Amino acid sequence: MPEKRIVLKNCHVIDPRDINTYLEQDGFKALTLALGMTPEAVIAEVKASGLRGRGGAGFPCGLKWELARKAPGDVKYLICNADEGEVGTFKDRYILQNDPFTLIEALAIAAHAIGTKQAFIYLRLEYHYLLDGLVHAIDQVKANGSLAHLDIKICEGAGAYICGEESALMDSIEGKRGEARFRPPFPPSKGLWGKPTIINNVETLMNIPAILLNGAQWFRQIGTDKSKGTKVFSVSGDVDRPGVCEFILGSRLDEIVVDWAHARDIKMVQLGGAAGGIVPFSMIETPLAFESILGSGAVTAFDKSRDTLDLVSRTVEFLAEESCGKCTPCREGTEVMLEILGRLASGDGQQEDIQTLEELSNVMALSSLCGLGQAASIPVSDTLKYFRNDYETRIKQSVFLRSLRGQQWQ
Amino acid sequence: MDNKLQVSECKDLLALLRYEQEKAGYIDEQFIEQTAQSMGLSIGEVYGVATFYHFLSTMPLGRYVIRVCKSIPCYLKSSQLVVETVRAKLGIAPGETTLDGRFSLQLTNCIGACDQAPAMLLNHDLHGNLTPDKIAQILEACP
Numbered sequence: 209m210p211e212k213r214i215v216l217k218n219c220h221v222i223d224p225r226d227i228n229t230y231l232e233q234d235g236f237k238a239l240t241l242a243l244g245m246t247p248e249a250v251i252a253e254v255k256a257s258g259l260r261g262r263g264g265a266g267f268p269c270g271l272k273w274e275l276a277r278k279a280p281g282d283v284k285y286l287i288c289n290a291d292e293g294e295v296g297t298f299k300d301r302y303i304l305q306n307d308p309f310t311l312i313e314a315l316a317i318a319a320h321a322i323g324t325k326q327a328f329i330y331l332r333l334e335y336h337y338l339l340d341g342l343v344h345a346i347d348q349v350k351a352n353g354s355l356a357h358l359d360i361k362i363c364e365g366a367g368a369y370i371c372g373e374e375s376a377l378m379d380s381i382e383g384k385r386g387e388a389r390f391r392p393p394f395p396p397s398k399g400l401w402g403k404p405t406i407i408n409n410v411e412t413l414m415n416i417p418a419i420l421l422n423g424a425q426w427f428r429q430i431g432t433d434k435s436k437g438t439k440v441f442s443v444s445g446d447v448d449r450p451g452v453c454e455f456i457l458g459s460r461l462d463e464i465v466v467d468w469a470h471a472r473d474i475k476m477v478q479l480g481g482a483a484g485g486i487v488p489f490s491m492i493e494t495p496l497a498f499e500s501i502l503g504s505g506a507v508t509a510f511d512k513s514r515d516t517l518d519l520v521s522r523t524v525e526f527l528a529e530e531s532c533g534k535c536t537p538c539r540e541g542t543e544v545m546l547e548i549l550g551r552l553a554s555g556d557g558q559q560e561d562i563q564t565l566e567e568l569s570n571v572m573a574l575s576s577l578c579g580l581g582q583a584a585s586i587p588v589s590d591t592l593k594y595f596r597n598d599y600e601t602r603i604k605q606s607v608f609l610r611s612l613r614g615q616q617w618q
Numbered sequence: 619m620d621n622k623l624q625v626s627e628c629k630d631l632l633a634l635l636r637y638e639q640e641k642a643g644y645i646d647e648q649f650i651e652q653t654a655q656s657m658g659l660s661i662g663e664v665y666g667v668a669t670f671y672h673f674l675s676t677m678p679l680g681r682y683v684i685r686v687c688k689s690i691p692c693y694l695k696s697s698q699l700v701v702e703t704v705r706a707k708l709g710i711a712p713g714e715t716t717l718d719g720r721f722s723l724q725l726t727n728c729i730g731a732c733d734q735a736p737a738m739l740l741n742h743d744l745h746g747n748l749t750p751d752k753i754a755q756i757l758e759a760c761p
Binding site for chain 1: 632635636666674689726728
C-alpha cells in the first residue's frame, strides 16, 4: 500500500512558528466544527472512524473518550503523551518540530469531547529543545482565541523510559517516582490525582482534526479491517535513508524498509523498539497493522553483519536499566535475562541457558505489572523462534572455548 | 506513600528537584533533608525521586553534561567511537567529570535522534551525525 499523509500532511508545508500558515491549511476548522457539535457527537464520530491508539497498545480512541466522558465527576484531565522513549522512535519529535498546531487543535477537540478544562503535554526532558517551539505555538493559538475553553500545561519529565507507560506517566506528573500502577482502576475512571483521565499519544491526536473535517466514513476507507488510517514510522539502523514516513496501515514491511529506506542485506528488523517484536528477512513482506505486528512504529533494520545475541542482550540491557523496579518479575527478571544473554554474547554460555530464558520469558510475560516487563520477553522469544541456531551455535562455541581453557564443566 | 504525597506538594517535588539540578548542578544531601522537612515527607521519599530520573544527580556534575546515546540505532552507527573520541579529548570515562568541573560524560538510552545517529545531548542541545571532527568542534565551542 502506498504512502499517505494524514498525520504529517502539514509537515514542511506550514511554518511551525507562524499560525497564519496553519490557518491557510484549514487550521482550526475542525475545532470550530467540533465546538458546534455535542461532545457525544464528537465521540461518536471518533468511535465510528475506528481510530486506535498509536502509542503501541492500539486501544480504540473513541471508546476511551467515551469512558472518560461518562465517568462521574466535574474535574477530568486530558494528557498528551509526548514521552517518546521507545528505542528507535522519533516520529513524535518530528511531529512536534514541524506541526505543533494540529496537536493543539486536537487537544482542544478532545477536551471538548471529554469535558475538561485542563490538558497536559508530558514532554520528555530529552526533547527540552522542543519546548520553546511548543510554548510559542500554544501562545499563538491562545492569541487567536481558539483556546478559550482549555488550559494546556507542558509538563516535562526528567529522564525515564517507563514514564511513557501511562500510569507511570501520571505518577511523574504528580511529582513522584514514575512507577507503574496496579490496574484496575483504569485512567478513564481514576487517573491523574484520582480523577478521570485520558492519555493519548501525540500521533493518535494528530488524526483527530482530519477525521472531523473529512468524516469517519472517509477514515474508515483507509487501511485494513481492524486497522484504520495510516501509521507514522521511524526508520533507522542499517538503512541508507533513515527518517520518518507515513504509510497506510496494512502496508508491507518491505515497502518501508527496502523501497522507502533502501536497506540491503537485511538479517532482521526490530519493530516497535526494545519492547517490540523481531521479524526475520524471510518474513519481510509481513503487513504492518494492529492485527499482525505494529508497536510504536519504530523500524530498526539490521544487516547480515549483525550478531543476534549482541542485539538481544543490548535490548534487554535497556529494559533492565529502565525497569521502574516496582514489580519483582520485571525488576529481577530483566536482570537475570541480561546476565544470561550477556554471558552468551561474550561466549560463555551454558547448556541450560535456552531453557532458562524460555521459562523466564513465560513468567515475565504472565506476571509483570505493566507492558515493560510483559514485553521484555518478546525480543528473547522472537529470536529464539527465528534465530535459535544462533543461540545453539553460541553455546557450542562457549563449551569449545572453555575446553581450550581447560575448564571441564559442562 | 500515596496518602502522604498530597496533590500540590508532590507536584512541586519533581519540579523543585529539577530546578535545584539546573541551578546547582546536582542535588545534595542537605537539599534533600531541607526539602523533606519543608514538605513533610521522609528523606527516603525525596531521595527516591531524586535518584529515579536520569537527569537528576546526587553527585556534582560538570557545567556541560555530555549524554552519548548508547541505544541500538546509535550503536549500529558506532556510538562507541563517539565515547572514545570524547574520552580521548577530555580524559574522562563515562560517569566521570573533568577536574576543572567543565564536562561530565554520561551514556544514555535512546534520545529519539536515531535518524541522526550517532547522536548526543550537550546539556539540552541535540547534536547528531557525529564524527570525531564534529565532536572536537562542539567541545571546543564550550567556554
